[in-house]
Amino acid sequence: MSDPLAVIAELPGVPEAVTEAREAVDRLYRHRVLRRRSPEVSAESALRGARASAALEGVDAPLGPLRAGEVTDPLVQGALRVSAELGRLSKTWRTAPRQVLARLHTLAATGLVEEARLGRPRVADAPGVPPNDPLGLGPAPSPEETAARMDALVALVTGETKAPAVVLAAVVHAEIAVLRPFGVADGLVARAAERLTLTEFGLDPKSLATVEVGHVESSYGENLQAYLTGSRDGVGQWLRHCALAVTLGVREATAVCEALQRG
Template sequence: MSDPLAVIAQLPGVPEAVDEAREAVDRLYRHRVLRRRSPEVSTESSLRGARASAAIEGADVPLETLRRDEVTDPIVQGALRASAELGRLGPTWRKAPRQVLARLHTVAAAGLTTDLGRPRTGDEAMTARMDGLLTLLATPTKAPALVMAAIVHAELAVLRPFGTADGIVARAAERLTLVEYGLDPKSLVPVEVGHLELDYADGLAAYLTGTSEGVASWVRQCASAVTLGVRETTAICEALQRG
């Protein structure tokens, strides 16, 4: 049986980038604050991740404004709802990814469209590629979770299956994959923060070329986003430790 994700995992520079991200996550999980305050850190990480995801879409609001619940922008609200929904969708992601994506779009795109949770019609190439992605998710692979998450993210972002809030859905699906496939089981790492700090559009443009170099570049960028997300969570832990 072919394993295309495993092939991607061996592209130039990818194994080293994935290992570096994995080691960063492992170091984070040993932080003493997480022994008792892991849920608190996860909640804060979720908030920061949602803020970053909305900022990538052009709706950049200060973190403190979010804490005061003063934001009515539908993009920001959608990112917050999608982030909050991840904890309930984990067990379904492996079994029924199409259902999960529909749910993520429903919460992410409320206020942006009335056609919630329904993929665009009339684009046979997009539909076929989406079917391929869902089949890939259901196929056993030896590839690391980070590689799978990177491909899920990129495919959803470039295919735009719903036509609205696709970026929010793509980044939420990436984070859900990192959680459910074992890299970050406690959902501590706001990978969205890392993507905000990096050249997000250029990374996706490289992926869209379809070349081995472009795909490898995107996966390496996702690994860097995880490492930057670890840095963000470490700062959260240090702040809690200081009281």
């Protein structure tokens, strides 16, 4: 199968969900506020995305204290560091995804693990250190299976596909989230990689859509569990969920635009 992503992109309901997400992004980019203030919208999207990503890991920080720099929880701080770095990592994502993932993990997991484990895959970890499982996904695949599937994931990111960016981003996100290649803060890395993919593969080049908020609002764990089954129905459910997360993320970004317009 030369283009497996193109095949799953045609699963029932997926083309329609992807089209809806694409149209939502297109409408967002026509908002008049973005003519002059798109950097402000991107910055607010990054902040809200970091908050939502941390919440999916079990740490829900209020937006006000977060904006004021009053939240010191290490996982939240990791989410903020990851979000702040994405713009600098975007150009490297399609050519050196392993390097980017290691950097993302270093940013996400500082303060959560010892320094020697930052950016290091589980194959290099000491035996007997189980991966974190904040979503109750169950045991992670073995380091050997994880390494093989990460190789395949890298090939997808650096290769060519006719599948929409939403589909590629959904698979990137899910594979990192279920494989847990680093063992700690993998969810933060997975969602950052999804956003990078949506940006660098052309759907949302200014990184405006707060897709992480979309995940919070639409049964994230349940849909990730569906992907974990590996069935056509389960994979299709996850892809539709990710497309919906983009659409909901656009709604969040549109609210930011409206707030700026009102002053």
